[in-house]
Amino acid sequence: MAFSPRRDAVLAAVAVAAITVCSTIGLYRAARRVYVEEAREELLRRARVAAAFVDGDLHRTFVSPAQQEGAEYTRAVAPLRKMMASDPEIRFLYTVALVEDQPHFILDATPPGDADQDGVEDHSRIMDRYEDPDNDMLVALREGRAMVMREPQADQWGEVLSAYAPIRDRSGNLVGIVGVDLTAQRYADHLNAMRFAALMTLLPAAVLSILAGAFVFIHQRRRAEHVKEQEEARAAVEEALARFEDLVDNSPMVAVQGLDRQGTIRRWNRASTVLYGYRADEVIGQRIQDVVLAPEDVTAFDRVLDEIWTTGRPTTPREWPVRTRDGQVHWVYSTIVPVVSRGAVDEAYCMDVDISDRKRHETELAAYAAALEKSQAVAESATRAKSAFLASMSHEIRTPMTAILGFADVLLADRNVNGTLVEQAESLQAIRRNGEYLLELIDDILDLSKIEAEKLDIERIAFSPAHVLADVASLMKVRTDAKNLALSVEYAGPIPETIQSDPLRFRQILINLVGNAIKFTATGSVRLVGQVVPRPDRFPLLQVDVIDTGIGLTPQEISNLFQPFNQADSSTTRKYGGSGLGLVISRRLAAMLGGDIAIHSMPGQGSTFSVTVEAGDLAGVPLREMPPDTTAAAAPAFDATTADNVELNCRILLAEDGPDNRRLIAFLLEKAGAEVTVAENGQLAFDAARAAIAHGAPFDMVLMDMQMPVMDGYEATRQLRAEGYAGPIVALTAHAMTDDRQKCLDAGCDDYLTKPIHRARMLHTIASYLSSVQPRPTPTAAGCPGDDSQTARRR
Amino acid sequence: MINHPVYSRLAVDPDLGDLVDLFVQEMPDRVHHLEAQARSCDWEQLARTAHQLKGAAGSYGFDDITPFAAQLEAAARGGRQEQHILMALEQLLDICRRVRSGPAKDDEMIHPPEAAGTRAAD
Numbered sequence: 001m002a003f004s005p006r007r008d009a010v011l012a013a014v015a016v017a018a019i020t021v022c023s024t025i026g027l028y029r030a031a032r033r034v035y036v037e038e039a040r041e042e043l044l045r046r047a048r049v050a051a052a053f054v055d056g057d058l059h060r061t062f063v064s065p066a067q068q069e070g071a072e073y074t075r076a077v078a079p080l081r082k083m084m085a086s087d088p089e090i091r092f093l094y095t096v097a098l099v100e101d102q103p104h105f106i107l108d109a110t111p112p113g114d115a116d117q118d119g120v121e122d123h124s125r126i127m128d129r130y131e132d133p134d135n136d137m138l139v140a141l142r143e144g145r146a147m148v149m150r151e152p153q154a155d156q157w158g159e160v161l162s163a164y165a166p167i168r169d170r171s172g173n174l175v176g177i178v179g180v181d182l183t184a185q186r187y188a189d190h191l192n193a194m195r196f197a198a199l200m201t202l203l204p205a206a207v208l209s210i211l212a213g214a215f216v217f218i219h220q221r222r223r224a225e226h227v228k229e230q231e232e233a234r235a236a237v238e239e240a241l242a243r244f245e246d247l248v249d250n251s252p253m254v255a256v257q258g259l260d261r262q263g264t265i266r267r268w269n270r271a272s273t274v275l276y277g278y279r280a281d282e283v284i285g286q287r288i289q290d291v292v293l294a295p296e297d298v299t300a301f302d303r304v305l306d307e308i309w310t311t312g313r314p315t316t317p318r319e320w321p322v323r324t325r326d327g328q329v330h331w332v333y334s335t336i337v338p339v340v341s342r343g344a345v346d347e348a349y350c351m352d353v354d355i356s357d358r359k360r361h362e363t364e365l366a367a368y369a370a371a372l373e374k375s376q377a378v379a380e381s382a383t384r385a386k387s388a389f390l391a392s393m394s395h396e397i398r399t400p401m402t403a404i405l406g407f408a409d410v411l412l413a414d415r416n417v418n419g420t421l422v423e424q425a426e427s428l429q430a431i432r433r434n435g436e437y438l439l440e441l442i443d444d445i446l447d448l449s450k451i452e453a454e455k456l457d458i459e460r461i462a463f464s465p466a467h468v469l470a471d472v473a474s475l476m477k478v479r480t481d482a483k484n485l486a487l488s489v490e491y492a493g494p495i496p497e498t499i500q501s502d503p504l505r506f507r508q509i510l511i512n513l514v515g516n517a518i519k520f521t522a523t524g525s526v527r528l529v530g531q532v533v534p535r536p537d538r539f540p541l542l543q544v545d546v547i548d549t550g551i552g553l554t555p556q557e558i559s560n561l562f563q564p565f566n567q568a569d570s571s572t573t574r575k576y577g578g579s580g581l582g583l584v585i586s587r588r589l590a591a592m593l594g595g596d597i598a599i600h601s602m603p604g605q606g607s608t609f610s611v612t613v614e615a616g617d618l619a620g621v622p623l624r625e626m627p628p629d630t631t632a633a634a635a636p637a638f639d640a641t642t643a644d645n646v647e648l649n650c651r652i653l654l655a656e657d658g659p660d661n662r663r664l665i666a667f668l669l670e671k672a673g674a675e676v677t678v679a680e681n682g683q684l685a686f687d688a689a690r691a692a693i694a695h696g697a698p699f700d701m702v703l704m705d706m707q708m709p710v711m712d713g714y715e716a717t718r719q720l721r722a723e724g725y726a727g728p729i730v731a732l733t734a735h736a737m738t739d740d741r742q743k744c745l746d747a748g749c750d751d752y753l754t755k756p757i758h759r760a761r762m763l764h765t766i767a768s769y770l771s772s773v774q775p776r777p778t779p780t781a782a783g784c785p786g787d788d789s790q791t792a793r794r795r
Numbered sequence: 796m797i798n799h800p801v802y803s804r805l806a807v808d809p810d811l812g813d814l815v816d817l818f819v820q821e822m823p824d825r826v827h828h829l830e831a832q833a834r835s836c837d838w839e840q841l842a843r844t845a846h847q848l849k850g851a852a853g854s855y856g857f858d859d860i861t862p863f864a865a866q867l868e869a870a871a872r873g874g875r876q877e878q879h880i881l882m883a884l885e886q887l888l889d890i891c892r893r894v895r896s897g898p899a900k901d902d903e904m905i906h907p908p909e910a911a912g913t914r915a916a917d
Contacts (some may be wrong), residue, residue, distance in 0.1 A: 360837070658850055734846065
């Protein structure tokens with residue numbers, strides 16, 4: 001409500017004034033009424049007294065103004081005159097009787113003359129007509145009742161107050177009335193004094209009103225100031241509260257939740273919604289423990305809450321893992337502050353700052369630190385390993401060097417003492433052998449150091465894995481033959497025609513593994529089993545298992561196997577030799593080719609070394625079912641004795657760039673009866689064949705080496721066919737694979753022969769294409785040992 | 796290591812004996828060629844020579860030479876690992892230098908002294 005001290009003061013003053021004026025007027029009126037009543041009573045009493053002094057019977061006798069001077073009159077009026085003389089307030093004292101229903105004076109105590117100087121005779125005479133009688137007089141005359149005027153009446157003789165009392169004769173009959181007129185002056189003066197006194201009382205009332213107004217004004221003004229202060233204070237509090245709420249609600253960094261004693265959420269600011277993903281209306285009324293905490297953290301949180309209610313102090317900030325609505329785990333740095341209200345702690349504010357990023361950085365930092373520590377450890381370990389490697393390397397190098405120098409000394413001494421040739425040869429062999437070992441060792445070290453330094457280049461080109469396996473088997477067959485071991489190549493399932501890898505490195509790995517297998521196998525076999533291992537979402541692997549029936553390995557030995565210079569044990573080293581570097585290199589190479597080497601072995605039960613390399617993208621590469629033992633199958637046995645049975649009566653063009661084979665093949669063909677023309681490359685062969693055709697004498701047969709300079713055999717064959725040559729063309733190739741055969745046939749060849757040249761097979765193959773050939777009997781066949789018997793003796 | 800004279804299985808062949816002899820007689824020239832090609836780092840020519848030798852040696856009955864020639868050919872075609880090539884060449888030359896005319900003689904096998912070091916024949 002609006003305070004207006006001025007208005008209130010005016011109201012108060014008016015109210016006080018009104019009350020005092022009203023009460024004064026009331027008092028005045030009451031006093032005046034009492035006074036008037038008393039005055040009237042007094043007047044009426046005087047009128048009755050005067051009426052009692054008048055003799056009614058006598059009074060009736062006065063009927064004519066002539067009786068005015070009579071004694072009767074004088075006697076009758078005497079009491080009235082006496083009364084009038086004794087009372088100065090009586091102005092007129094007289095009697096009136098009705099004559100013909102009109103009031104007429106009878107007696108009059110008023111002395112003659114004009115006392116009031118109004119120009120009219122005061123004294124009335126008998127039977128003077130009473131002009132303008134008032135109503136009271138008429139009632140008194142007609143009804144015989146005493147009457148008095150209510151209020152003074154002004155007439156021509158001034159202000160008077162009149163009373164009338166009846167006059168009766170002895171019989172009680174009404175004969176007239178006594179009229180007493182009092183001068184109203186005293187009465188009026190009295191009333192004026194009373195009015196004055198009343199007015200005088202209004203003066204302090206006015207002062208009182210002013211004082212009251214002033215008092216109210218001051219009081220109200222003070223009260224208004226007080227209220228204003230209170231309102232200002234309340235507004236300040238409200239503004240502060242609003243600022244606080246605004247701060248809480250809109251603080252972007254700090255998620256604030258108001259909690260009661262059980263942890264029930266009462267407040268939930270916007271940052272809480274941002275952090276936890278719940279809207280305020282979704283979580284208010286639920287326990288915060290159930291909303292954001294993992295079950296395992298609830299006990300700890302409850303303990304913290306209890307602590308707050310007990311101590312009433314904020315908690316030490318700590319980190320909590322919390323769950324958000326979408327199930328993510330965040331870390332918050334959180335403190336809970338109790339709110340003291342009226343001496344009790346019943347609510348608390350939980351304030352969270354999201355520190356997930358910091359936490360993640362800490363974790364990453366810790367991971368980096370761990371990784372750093374680990375890499376340091378690895379580096380130290382590598383340094384130690386290198387030192388150990390150098391130590392054993394120097395030992396490995398010193399041993400053969402000592403032997404070389406020692407045998408050189410022996411040779412020098414032999415020269416002095418003329419040692420035998422055989423002894424000298426033995427020393428030289430030992431020097432050579434040790435020198436070779438050193439070279440191999442240095443080769444391996446170079447390989448290894450290049451791998452370690454990551455300077456080894458790896459190719460990725462398409463090549464035939466079956467070729468490489470066949471090549472390796474053919475290369476290692478000498479050694480398996482020397483130890484009387486079986487060596488075979490098999491395939492578990494179809495094999496891609498080509499894979500994308502490094503053929504030289506793949507071959508190097510296989511040679512090492514097969515070499516090891518042979519080295520550690522005394523009897524039995526070494527098998528190579530190739531297969532493709534598909535992998536989900538990645539290129540498939542090509543796996544080759546090298547399976548031997550050798551001494552096998554213990555798990556401990558396997559774990560040491562890939563450490564440089566850690567052969568199974570030193571006795572193994574003595575027995576089998578080797579630095580052990582080959583396996584280390586092989587495994588590194590396999591890793592560089594996207595694969596690995598795995599070992600399955602038991603002592604005494606042989607070993608399987610499985611090498612894998614990434615085969616690359618095989619989409620569109622045809623798969624081939626491979627027959628087992630390609631190398632072995634490539635040389636079907638021929639009866640050597642049949643070779644001499646072949647007679648070739650024909651003209652053959654031999655295209656072969658190698659002089660040795662050219663000579664040998666030409667000799668064999670000529671010996672069988674053929675006429676041979678030789679050509680050193682494809683171009684010359686093509687020219688010769690075309691010339692023969694032009695002369696109308698084409699060759700009966702062309703033997704075509706495939707790998708030749710200038711123009712190779714494939715191209716020469718194609719051109720010959722294009723030229724129209726229809727005779728048989730037999731390819732000569734150093735490769736033994738079926739797809740090589742296919743390549744030759746595609747180029748236009750009829751058949752193919754593999755090198756080395758097998759005499760009988762060659763002649764039979766050629767003969768099969770020449771219808772004119774006839775076997776001829778050979779009497780010398782029985783007496784001459786064949787190729788196979790010779791080979792058998794050598795083995 | 797193969798450390799004995801190398802003979803052709805065809806040496807006793809009445810038709811081919813002379814050819815084998817000729818092959819053996821020409822062997823020092825081949826060795827010389829191979830060495831010369833290696834010295835001039837002509838790996839392509841070296842690979843070709845090895846390839847021819849691979850095909851020829853077996854044809855002349857010297858089967859043991861073939862894998863060494865094949866190894867050299869493969870190494871030389873790779874064209875990068877000089878150490879490998881030279882090692883393969885040395886192994887090939889070693890066996891080539893040991894080729895002999897005539898049939899094999901069992902009593903000529905020479906066994907190395909075991910005192911020579913840590914390494915057995917490999």
